[in-house]
Amino acid sequence: MGYLSLTDADREEMLAAIGVSSVDELFEQIPRGVRFERELEVEPALTEGEIVRLFEDLAARNAHTGVELSFLGAGIYDHYVPAVVDVVLSRGELLTAYTPYQPEMSQGVLQAIFEYQTAICELTGMDVSNASGYDGCTVAADAAYIARHATGRSKVVLAETLNPMVRQVVKTYAPGFGLEIVEVPHDRGVVDPDRLAKAAVDAAAVIFQQPNAFGCLEPAPDLAAAASDAGALPVAHVDLVSLGLLEAPGAYGCAIAVGEGQSAGNPLSYGGPHYGFLAARNEFIRRMPGRIVGQTVDAAGKRGYVLTLQTREQHIRREKATSNMTTNQTLLALAGLAHLSWLGPRGLVEVGETCMALAEHAKARLQDGGLELVFPDQATFKEFAIRVGRPARDVVRAARERGVHPGYAIGRDYEGMDDVLLVALTEKRTVADVERLAEVLAEVC
């Protein structure tokens, strides 16, 4: 077995040192009744080359973005992941280190997390970021938990335009967290601040998404204000890639900003592993879940970095901890840092502009083709909802036969939208790609 190093001679010496005659003897502490005596009934072992060939065969049965022109988004986006990210992910030390409990062994990864936290704070306009959460769904639940304990209130308001999957996860967590969930419907694709204001009364938090699940731009500042006025914490669920162009949640009064980090640095990989980010205003720093890296000095006064505020965490605080998180998504978050550093401030703006320009172009082009926008009077960022005149799932099936995945059939999540496609444009798409989409939709709609 190529992952194991003991020779027969090694084994003999070691057994002798232990004072047993066989490895079996070491397992005698397992009561007879619960010993597993037969061989595992599993697939046969493969050599490395055979593993690669099997996985190539499995991979070949997936319609990835290299073989299908895809306009899928709905929370996970096909942005270009630069090659510098490969450098980070292929450095064995970063790849094979674990949580930096021993800072003197891990200054590199600690500094990298500190840099990631700084980037997230800059983008969201917040004071503190953790080292990552599981994904864009669980960080929303984390935010609700912070709000519940910060306000002592139990009601949490979710905008109906918050990604459906995110809402589902918050609802799953709600009973344990002692939360009561209220949802606010949208009006013409966005949330009405007045409606939200009513719902926010006695609420711990209001969670909305910008750009929202239809791709529309919410009146975010008004929503945040409505929440604050009701004494509820405004929580914005945002897309990092949009924050070169769209205002930072911190700048319009949000208490907490969360989101799915995948757009920055992570490939699609069928949904994971990715990372969720969570950043907040200073006052919530001691309620933050997960790891936080802080700056300090060593015995010689030299700058260094450590895991800090660990009294929040399960390994110290146990049942009183702010969260039970141990393993997080650091490697994916560092990929995000690399991507964001590669873009820089101008690159981030340009990605946003390209996505927006292509989306506007696609809207116009598809409308020329006779299709109708669902929310014609809302501004959008990189994604929009459009009616295709027949069941969207059938349109998807027909378009895929032509090598194009035209978008997400959102009827799965929203009433009365069975004929709606959610179409996403990233900077990887081109004007020619939009042409192709228009042609195919013309054929199949």
Add this chain to the structure above:
Amino acid sequence: MGYLSLTDADREEMLAAIGVSSVDELFEQIPRGVRFERELEVEPALTEGEIVRLFEDLAARNAHTGVELSFLGAGIYDHYVPAVVDVVLSRGELLTAYTPYQPEMSQGVLQAIFEYQTAICELTGMDVSNASGYDGCTVAADAAYIARHATGRSKVVLAETLNPMVRQVVKTYAPGFGLEIVEVPHDRGVVDPDRLAKAAVDAAAVIFQQPNAFGCLEPAPDLAAAASDAGALPVAHVDLVSLGLLEAPGAYGCAIAVGEGQSAGNPLSYGGPHYGFLAARNEFIRRMPGRIVGQTVDAAGKRGYVLTLQTREQHIRREKATSNMTTNQTLLALAGLAHLSWLGPRGLVEVGETCMALAEHAKARLQDGGLELVFPDQATFKEFAIRVGRPARDVVRAARERGVHPGYAIGRDYEGMDDVLLVALTEKRTVADVERLAEVLAEVC
């Protein structure tokens, strides 16, 4: 431009320090008459994402081994390259270091080359190996050059069963080297030692290949003896992957062993970059071309490694150098070291056995299908020549339409073999693959 770091401010400061007002001024040393004043007429610049997409499109127009079941060999073989090789190639320090002229900065790469040299000496049974040559062709010319000066003779005998490309390169070099090339025809697929003995009279070297260009096993020890008896240096052109099973050239009296290293550690990559290896008996150490790493000690008596015997080399010896080589193929050779270390002695034997077993199986299976071996009475290793009853190039064309590349149409290189396919089997092929080959050949022959 993402590869350049100077800001406008930097440029101003630097121009000021230099005392010029513009970069143009620095180029005024170029005589007016030979200045290039227009813009280069080349393709427009692409962003990184666009480069990737363009290259994906170009790559998609190549029938690689992932999309076509291939039995091509004839010098370059589709062996499995293990993932540990990726570790070596993805370490930035190894990737971006150059020739270790300054040993204290480069102990890692120097030690790695020393390890590579050791592995090559072990496999070939030789005393000294250089740090790599360009490929399996040029190292044969290098060997001829060594022999010419070691023996003072100018005739070099090439077995007709030596890879045709290798022979072509030796012939190209011959005029400059002052060599007269003589070729010895084969008898029933291998070289007859008596014939060779006659040709070897007054020769500087005899170069033969084991296994040879038809895949047949030469009577290598007898060929070496015939050469030695005539006072010519026996030079064996060998396949590293075969040397777990086949005798080491050093063990049957060869003076020099050379070969194409690709089989160990390098992907096919349409012919390169790969590496040639060259190893010799001690007496030729000061005639070796290229880099050689030697062990030494530092000022504190600690073991270390340096480039050694540099008095052989062009940067010291200039027109009297043993070679003009500067840049070599070290990175590819280190990939070979990683692959060979991954295999170990048992793995190397097993790869050989698997290749041989599959080749024997394929011979039998294709003969059952009515095809005829060209050299039925010769033993082979991983490759064999078989008659397909019609022009082999047509067979290749027809088989490729069925997703199988059945082998190399060797008629291109040898008279009267237009109906012959050279079929190669590596450990990546399976019994099922052989079935598929047999089916397809049955259809198209």
Add this chain to the structure above:
Amino acid sequence: MELIFERSRQGRRAGRPPQPDLPVPEVPAELRRKRPPRLPEVAEPELVRHFTALADRTFGIDTGFYPLGSCTMKHNPRVNERVVALPGFRDLHPHQEDEGAQGALELCWRLQQWLTEIAGLPAVTLQPAAGSQGELTGLMLMRAYFADRGEGDRRDTIVTADTAHGTNPASVTLAGYRLEKVATDARGNLDLADLREKVTERTAGLMLTNPSTLGLFDEGIEEVASIFHSRGALLYYDGANLNAIVGRSRPGDMGFDIVHYNLHKTFSQPHGGGGPGGGPVAVRETLEPFLPSPTVVRDGDRFRLDFDRPRSIGRVRGFAGPFGVFVRAYAFMLAYGPALREMSDVAVLNANYLLARLRDAYELPYDRHCMHEFVLSARALKRDHGVSALDVAKRLMDFGIHPPTIYFPLVVPEALMIEPTETEPKERLDAFVDAMHRIAREAADAPELLREAPHHRPVRRLDEVGAAKRPVVRYDFGERPQTVEAEA
């Protein structure tokens, strides 16, 4: 070393996105960003050097021995990184129709087969993102199960061991349960007398790691199971220590009803400085209806995501789970095949070898053979020489060895929790033994050498207390550092 923000120079850049020849729409003024984010401005060459330098200041398994107890720091096979990067996996969108993701779904399904056989339980969800989330998921399943039986209100308590990892009690609280702790007996097993008292009609279930965080298999596990089951309660298995027993014993056979796996421990994932992970959960038939939605199911030769799960607790994470983690875990399993038991056998052999060679130099609180890890105490060093487990840990760094887990489990004072894993060769174990013996001698002869350690790292010992007092958690761009007041 400089922060990436300190390398930044205005006007530099590495990446440039394509800019199609299209009008750029205006963002509505009230939504437009006013102040650009101060992301670093660096060209590619320095960007690469920066991350290379960060890696050089990080110790990983690839660097050397990393016996961090409870974390199973085993070698990460490189072929796993190769296969996870296949475009068919890497570039597959999670909203792709099932027909367009058959290979991915089949891989998930095959992984489930392995997991059920290993745990001895029939149904699995791959959705949880890590062990901790697996725990929470498991407790939600208990809640749903008892609610379904009308016992939801009554059963409000979860029992955990006093040796439990911090995530266990934390998960109990987050799941809305009361916590009850049970003591450990002299042999390191659950104290059955104490347990009998604490399991009542209010008890929803037990959360247990077996082998425990002491690295000891609970010899009374059958009795423990019957105590809970006889009172209608459930047993939850924290799979963090599964590396000890694969192919040797199965949680399902021990009587556990719910199990989480830490794919990133037992089945080797790059830990990446803290993650990613994967925490699938397996259950008995009776609990299957409550598993998160969607599940991966097989119909004949087709595979699909099943969203039609009316009694499900719902979703705990996006999509079907961290797929890339599944790819690596499945590749890892295939490299062993039915011989996967070898993995646990060697892990246990390596641990017992270290135990045997270190028991005289350090205190061994529970004198038994261990499983895949064991816990020593530096109490004597503390008492006799004023040298703590922390000092021993810091001194180990000077020998190029990552320290073990320290001060955990809490039941052992000055604890050193050592887990070598199966992938270490004997030479590495011996080098560790030599270092530990030398450190024990140094504690007597030159204690300050330990107290001032490490001596040969990029930084000296770091001030963690100061860091928590006035937290600086992001770069201040030259302004006054960000701080908050210390806790009372």
Add this chain to the structure above:
Amino acid sequence: MELIFERSRQGRRAGRPPQPDLPVPEVPAELRRKRPPRLPEVAEPELVRHFTALADRTFGIDTGFYPLGSCTMKHNPRVNERVVALPGFRDLHPHQEDEGAQGALELCWRLQQWLTEIAGLPAVTLQPAAGSQGELTGLMLMRAYFADRGEGDRRDTIVTADTAHGTNPASVTLAGYRLEKVATDARGNLDLADLREKVTERTAGLMLTNPSTLGLFDEGIEEVASIFHSRGALLYYDGANLNAIVGRSRPGDMGFDIVHYNLHKTFSQPHGGGGPGGGPVAVRETLEPFLPSPTVVRDGDRFRLDFDRPRSIGRVRGFAGPFGVFVRAYAFMLAYGPALREMSDVAVLNANYLLARLRDAYELPYDRHCMHEFVLSARALKRDHGVSALDVAKRLMDFGIHPPTIYFPLVVPEALMIEPTETEPKERLDAFVDAMHRIAREAADAPELLREAPHHRPVRRLDEVGAAKRPVVRYDFGERPQTVEAEA
């Protein structure tokens, strides 16, 4: 650090090839290997650690500043490594039919278009494996050209500059030519008077680097060209310094008839501790028929290898050349497009900035603006403080900087040949300047600090003389090391 062979333990292994259920044929006894090769026996975990440790003991461009003159150590863009690994390139067999390799052939053809435009010459072969082989190929082309004209026997001499890189004279000998050297004048140009004498009816041609290895553009190049052409001789351009003039001047326009490119220098390849490289050769129409076979040609929208070249010199390497090198070079070019001149402009700016800041601390033998590199002399340090260029180089290591090329070109005593390349930011240049100034001061104040340098590397200064006296060129497996007698 241990050798991989010293980590070996009998019975260990990492890789295992598939073993089909087939009989294994016997190798004929007289051909069968008797003694198994002593390859290392190591499992994957230690194998990965070994190569990781080797990398950690190697300084690359990714580690820091690497101003190794004449080698153009520029940043290696990472996207190039990504595209070269595409299966369509990586797993393409070189014997694949042209119809099955259209993408690869088109890439080669497009690269040729770039190269011809850059050199100002119409025809290119991509076959040569490196610059040195390009030189040899170029000389073979001259031989064929003159043979074809019936002047083959008469023209037996090649002229090179006394500043020439060692490969030039070496190539002349290997190509079977006589060598004639021409002197350098006070401004660093070829001495025209000397040249006129040395160019005779026996002269086949000139080999020249321009800018020269002094980093100076030959101001008399037009006259030089006419001297050779008027005598029917040819001019060969050694392209190693092309990084200085891309888009600023073209060898073809200067009058050169044959040019080699060092793709791995000008167009950025990972140097990999010594290679790989690529040395394409471009020529005038008159020489095109003699180019190596095969060439890559275009017929309408199809691309093919052309083997039908009756007057070709033949092959100089296998297949069409080092394809992977072409993929990276072409990707590099596309990142710049028509603005590729920027590359040379910044390379020249960086070099002149260093020159301006260092000229007072070290001697500048030729007082002119330089091109992409320049040569300083440590002669004064040697004379005044007994400190050599070698000592300066070794001391630089202690500042985390790779030394420049030293003792070359030969016309400058105690030469320090400095080439920063275009990819270095100003901070790195300034750090180098500071180190060089400090070292100049140390030479006066504490010369032993230099003579004993380096002080902060994994090894102290190494004994190269001893290594050559009794060469140990492979591991002895514990037996007596392999030695040969020293040269007289």
